[in-house]
Amino acid sequence: MDISLNGFGENVATFAVSGEVKSGMPVKISANGTVAPCAAKDKFCGLVLSVHNGYAAVQMTGYIKVSYAGTKPTVGYQTVNADGTGKVQVETTGRLLLITDVDEPEGTCGLVLA
Known part of the structure; x- marks a missing residue:
């Protein structure tokens, strides 16, 4: 039997985008209400699920x-x-x-x- 953790504890927030971010990449808070790509060894706040018109849906918690x-x-x-x-x-x-x-x-x- 296969298991799935998809959807477990998922919380998503919308942020403005600074720089070039893509789905699946870790991002950091760069200014009030804004995320940016992470540099090497940065701690990230979440992962981008989607980007549209200068805003990103960022998953903050969950699997x-x-x-x-x-x-x-x-x-x-x-x-x-x-x-x-x-x-x-x-x-x-x-x-x-x-x-x-x-x-x-x-x-x-x-x-x-x-």
Whole structure:
């Protein structure tokens, strides 16, 4: 039997956009009510679900599938931050998040934003 965590604890907020952001990338708060792309090793506030007319829907909490860079993450609590190219990476500093699944061929992992 397959399981799904899609929709678990999902909370989404709308922000104005500064810079070039795309769906799936981690973003940070850059000004009042505004998000921008993350640089390498930035802690991110959420991941972009969609962008339209200068606004982004950003998932702030809950389960999400995201592309990773660098070392393959392992399931369990890991320290995660942005890699500066629109992906996340496991590092020694960042946000402590629960990684629930890893798909190495796809280069993605499922994590729970808290």
